[in-house]
Amino acid sequence: MFFDFSQNNSGGGFDFDAERGISHYVIVEAADADEANYRAERIGLYFDGEGDCACCGDRWTAQWSSDAGTAVPSVYDEPVESATVYMKWMGDNPDAFVHYVDGRIVGHSLAKKPL
Template identity: 85%
Template sequence: MFFDFSQNNSGGGFDFDAERGISEYVIVEAADAEEANYRAERIGLYFDGEGDCGCCGNRWSEQWGSDKGSAVPSIYDEPVETAGVYTKWMGDNPDAFVHYADGRIAAHHLTKKSF
């Protein structure tokens, strides 16, 4: 299953690290929510909010035990290949990275949606 971690722009900006596969959206393949959280932390995501903006909230939120994930890499239940965003916060950088269980990392540029 695939679990979507979407980044809150805590403090007015997003973290980006192409080498580690971190962008506005990070999708992790895992057997369950607990494993997805574990793998996400190994990538560099964190769930304690340390250093995040107090008024904007935590940058990352962990998956809950009841989260079942998606059968394909998805963002808000839309497959990443067809998912879109209203604002291209990441500029020319990939908007999403998919981390497969076998260690592969795939970068994705999402389509710009119009209002």
């Protein structure tokens, strides 16, 4: 299963780290939500909101249900290869990184939806 962690722009900006595979969307392959949360924390995501903006909310939210996983890497239930988003916040950088169980990290640029 694949679990999508969508980054909130807490404090008015997004964290990006190509080496660690962190962008607006971080998708983690895991057996269940608990394993996905564990792996996400090892990547560099955090779920305690420490240092995040009080008015904007926490940057990252943990997965609470294994039912939230998808069979293929997806953003908003659309496969990353064809997913579209209204806003592209990461410029020319990948919008999403998929972290596979075998250790591969693959970046994806998502298409922009027409307004």
